[in-house]
Amino acid sequence: MTRTIKLSDGKSIPALQWGNGSGGLNGKHDPALEYGITALKAGVKAIDTAELYKTEVATGEALKQAAFKKEDIWVTTKNVQATPEVVKANVQDRLSKLGFKPDLLLIHNPFVIADGKIAQFWTLLEDLVLDGTLEGVSLGVSNFRPQDLEAVLSVARIKPVVNQLEYHPYVLTHLQPVLDIHSKHGIVTEAYGPLTPVLRHPTGGPIKPILERIAQRLSKETGTEVDTAAVLLLWTIGKGVVAVTTSTKEHNIKKIVQVDTALPDLTKEEIEEIEAAGRKVHFRNYKEHMSKDFPAPNLPEDL
Numbered sequence: 551m552t553r554t555i556k557l558s559d560g561k562s563i564p565a566l567q568w569g570n571g572s573g574g575l576n577g578k579h580d581p582a583l584e585y586g587i588t589a590l591k592a593g594v595k596a597i598d599t600a601e602l603y604k605t606e607v608a609t610g611e612a613l614k615q616a617a618f619k620k621e622d623i624w625v626t627t628k629n630v631q632a633t634p635e636v637v638k639a640n641v642q643d644r645l646s647k648l649g650f651k652p653d654l655l656l657i658h659n660p661f662v663i664a665d666g667k668i669a670q671f672w673t674l675l676e677d678l679v680l681d682g683t684l685e686g687v688s689l690g691v692s693n694f695r696p697q698d699l700e701a702v703l704s705v706a707r708i709k710p711v712v713n714q715l716e717y718h719p720y721v722l723t724h725l726q727p728v729l730d731i732h733s734k735h736g737i738v739t740e741a742y743g744p745l746t747p748v749l750r751h752p753t754g755g756p757i758k759p760i761l762e763r764i765a766q767r768l769s770k771e772t773g774t775e776v777d778t779a780a781v782l783l784l785w786t787i788g789k790g791v792v793a794v795t796t797s798t799k800e801h802n803i804k805k806i807v808q809v810d811t812a813l814p815d816l817t818k819e820e821i822e823e824i825e826a827a828g829r830k831v832h833f834r835n836y837k838e839h840m841s842k843d844f845p846a847p848n849l850p851e852d853l
């Protein structure tokens with residue numbers, strides 16, 4: 551059984567996803583195809599792709615070559631280059647690159663849309679759902695700050711079902727206003743960069759010893775080797791957040807699937823302990839526009 555999370559439009563989204571926009575896959579058809587097939591055969595149930603990654607064709611090909619039916623695999627894509635004038639043609643291009651309709655289409659970034667045009671852009675995407683072009687496709691956003699969400703929500707006939715952004719314990723304090731909007735409007739958080747505290751933080755920071763202790767407990771109880779990355783993914787899912795990770799190493803891809811299919815949930819106390827320690831630090835890997843007109847908290851990067 552794989553874990554799923556309910557979206558506000560009634561669909562169930564796989565809680566653990568494999569992306570082809572990082573780890574050396576971004577912009578490269580062949581590795582995205584090769585590792586996409588490996589991931590699907592290992593048991594991955596959802597692929598995260600995007601126009602920007604140039605991996606949509608490889609995503610569709612991976613499904614075909616691994617002999618999976620589209621309805622058994624969740625596919626998310628994102629569009630980025632479209633201006634409101636060409637949104638319809640851009641959306642058609644997404645469908646033809648993939649070879650099918652995605653389950654979820656995200657606006658990749660608010661800053662690629664000319665100032666003041668986010669709401670107009672959202673309205674045009676909604677029109678494509680309502681006229682049947684995107685029938686059955688859920689709509690969402692990515693990297694949206696509070697002001698970007700408010701712009702869309704002020705006009706939305708269809709609310710975004712998700713906001714995909716960098717999410718892990720070290721950005722929680724900064725993201726709180728975003729998370730409050732998510733709660734109020736039933737928007738599910740999707741975490742990219744969920745492994746940042748164990749992979750990219752220079753020391754691992756204050757959650758490291760907690761993750762290690764929990765990894766030891768789970769290793770002992772399950773008789774398998776559970777690492778801190780697995781604990782962090784379990785924490786993400788435990789928060790009700792979709793975890794979008796990746797790997798090009800077969801043993802790590804298998805571990806990602808194992809997190810979902812073979813490991814138990816963290817306890818409420820463990821989830822809270824990781825969160826409390828994480829909230830005292832501010833450390834972000836993907837900086838881009840997230841602090842622009844949405845100031846980062848005055849917290850240390852480490853303790």
Ligand SMILES: NC(=O)c1ccc[n+]([C@@H]2O[C@H](COP(=O)([O-])OP(=O)(O)OC[C@H]3O[C@@H](n4cnc5c(N)ncnc54)[C@H](OP(=O)(O)O)[C@@H]3O)[C@@H](O)[C@H]2O)c1
Pocket residue numbers: 568569570571572573598599658692693714715741742743744745746749777779780794795796797798799802803805806836
């Ligand atoms: N919307 C956006 O703007 C946006 C931005 C960034 C990313 N994304 C999406 O999110 C996906 C994941 O992003 P991310 O790379 O930042 O995620 P991440 O989960 O923080 O990091 C993924 C990296 O973790 C390593 N890894 C996986 N399992 C491991 C384990 N058990 N132990 C040690 N290392 C492990 C992998 O390296 P190995 O190959 O060595 O295993 C991989 O390169 C992207 O591919 C993309 O689809 C979206």
